[in-house]
Amino acid sequence: MPAIVRITDNQRHLLARPMPDPALTGRCFCGAIRYRGGAALYPPTFCHCESCRRVAGAHVVAWITVSADSFAFTQGSPVEFNSSGRVFRSFCGRCGTPLTYRRDERPGQIDITQSTLDDAAKPAPVDHIYMEDALP
Numbered sequence: 001m002p003a004i005v006r007i008t009d010n011q012r013h014l015l016a017r018p019m020p021d022p023a024l025t026g027r028c029f030c031g032a033i034r035y036r037g038g039a040a041l042y043p044p045t046f047c048h049c050e051s052c053r054r055v056a057g058a059h060v061v062a063w064i065t066v067s068a069d070s071f072a073f074t075q076g077s078p079v080e081f082n083s084s085g086r087v088f089r090s091f092c093g094r095c096g097t098p099l100t101y102r103r104d105e106r107p108g109q110i111d112i113t114q115s116t117l118d119d120a121a122k123p124a125p126v127d128h129i130y131m132e133d134a135l136p
Contacts, residue, residue: 024066026117028092028099033078035099037112038070044114044123049130051084055091056098059135062114062125063101071100071110 024037044064052061078090078099086104091097101111114120128134 024064024112024117026112026120027075028078028095028097028116030092030095030097032076032094033073033092033097033099034075035071035073035112037066037072037110039066040123041065041067041109043127044125045127045129046125047129048134050133051087052101052130053133053135055083055089056113060128061098063111064114064117064123065109065111068102068108068110071112 024040025035027034042065044062046060046062048060052063053059055061076092079093080088080090083089088102089098090100092099097116098113099116100113102109114125
């Protein structure tokens with residue numbers, strides 16, 4: 001018989017929270033590259049650093065972080081390059097879409113460009129980093 005767990009009044013709010021989607025899927029612009037990843041490890045973040053802006057050709061880049069073990073390219077093979085120090089980025093070699101960011105200091109994590117998710121509107125980024133590099 002399974003154990004009975006009693007929920008206290010202080011814990012009831014936990015029942016109302018939506019569970020994170022365990023399967024994130026996405027693709028590049030042209031569809032040559034597809035991927036899947038597990039649930040987000042943290043809320044998505046907007047990055048304003050110069051490197052991200054230049055690589056993406058954008059004012060800001062939204063990232064979502066997943067476990068490296070949960071992430072896989074399911075169609076096609078992206079191009080990866082060493083963008084700075086111990087940082088590696090991947091992109092579609094056909095259409096140029098930026099796809100991932102990984103760094104040696106975080107071997108168990110990989111960041112995915114949120115705009116490449118099949119459902120890119122969820123979840124919404126909640127934080128901004130490298131504001132000292134942000135464009136006016």
